[in-house]
Amino acid sequence: MPSDRALQPPKEKDAAEGVPLVNLRVESTLTPLLGEFRGRPARDRAALARAMAGLSRLFLDHRPFLQDFEINPLIVLAAGAGVRAVDVRAVRR
DSSP: OOTTGGGSOOOHHHHHTTOOSSOHHHHHHHHHHHSOBTTBOOBOHHHHHHHHHHHHHHHHHTTTTEEEEEESOEEEOBTTSOEEESOEEEEEO
8 A cells, every 4th residue: 555545535435445544554443443342333434434535625625725624523423324523623724
């Protein structure tokens, strides 16, 4: 895998095809958190991929105007239920 993978915006189709969302280190950290655990259903991995891709596109499209863009936390719900952004912060240039 190219070392610059983490610098490229993630693509939705990558997650659907099993390609790591960002890079191997992040993927190995996320995988246990997104799967089934102690009776809890698996998380909505497709929605996470869509959110990451969409937010990356949003930031890149508005980069001349934005210095920083942060969502914390982004809650990944059960499979099929999507994601929820609790707090969003955009810093203008």
